[in-house]
Amino acid sequence: MKRCFAPLSLAACMLTSLPCIADPALAAAKNCLxxxxxxxxxxxxxYKDVAAKYRGDKTAPSRLVAKVxxxxxxxxxxxxxxxxxxxxxxxxxxxxxxxLSL
Ligand code: HEC
Structure with a gap:
């Protein structure tokens, strides 16, 4: 499930631009920005540095979710x-x- 997440959203991005716009908007709405x-x-x-740091680290997504x-x-x-x-x-x-997709 966790591992499917990134490829899935990537595929979604190719089908429609909506999910690509939704996430930065969510970051803005949640005050992350x-x-x-x-x-x-x-x-x-x-965020690009965060993505670079954890590239290939399979445990990163769940750890970062908890940290956020x-x-x-x-x-x-x-x-x-x-x-x-x-x-x-x-x-x-x-x-x-x-x-992590950035
Ligand atoms: C008040 C300022 C502030 C806000 C608001 C904030 N962050 Fe952060 N964030 C930080 C700081 C400072 C760090 C670096 C923490 C560290 O050195 O471990 C960080 C680190 C991170 C990291 C990397 C963590 C790691 O261990 O490498 C992620 C991912 C992240 N933030 C996502 C978010 C998201 C998503 C939101 C919105 C829900 C958010 N942040 C809101 C200040 C903030």
Whole structure:
């Protein structure tokens, strides 16, 4: 299931542009973009850097989903990400799948 996620959304992107637009919009709606940018470090790391760091890491998606929801630090610097109680697990999965696809 987890492994199917990225190829599935990629296929969806080829069929329709909707899912591709939905994920950045979700990131904006959930306030992720207050601290993150796709290709620039802001408070948190650039999402493209996150994608590059975890490329090929099969355990990354589930770990990152938990981290997006619960927050945490120590990977990119001294600043911690606060918990994001406004996102559901399904939304966190969608966001992480999108981030890792960049
Ligand atoms: C208040 C600022 C802030 C907000 C809001 C925020 N982040 Fe972060 N994020 C950070 C910081 C700081 C880090 C780096 C944490 C670290 O070094 O471990 C981070 C790290 C990450 C990482 C990489 C984690 C890792 O262990 O490599 C992902 C993925 C991520 N954020 C996604 C999101 C998503 C999705 C949202 C919206 C639901 C979000 N962030 C909202 C500040 C934020």
């Amino acid at each position: 207050a601290c993150h940018n796709i290709d620039k470090k802001v408070v948190g790391p650039a 929801m619960e927050g945490g630090g120590g990977v990119w610097g001294v600043v911690k990400m606060p918990s994001n109680p406004q996102v559901t697990e399904a939304e966190a999965k969608k966001l992480v799948t999108w981030v």
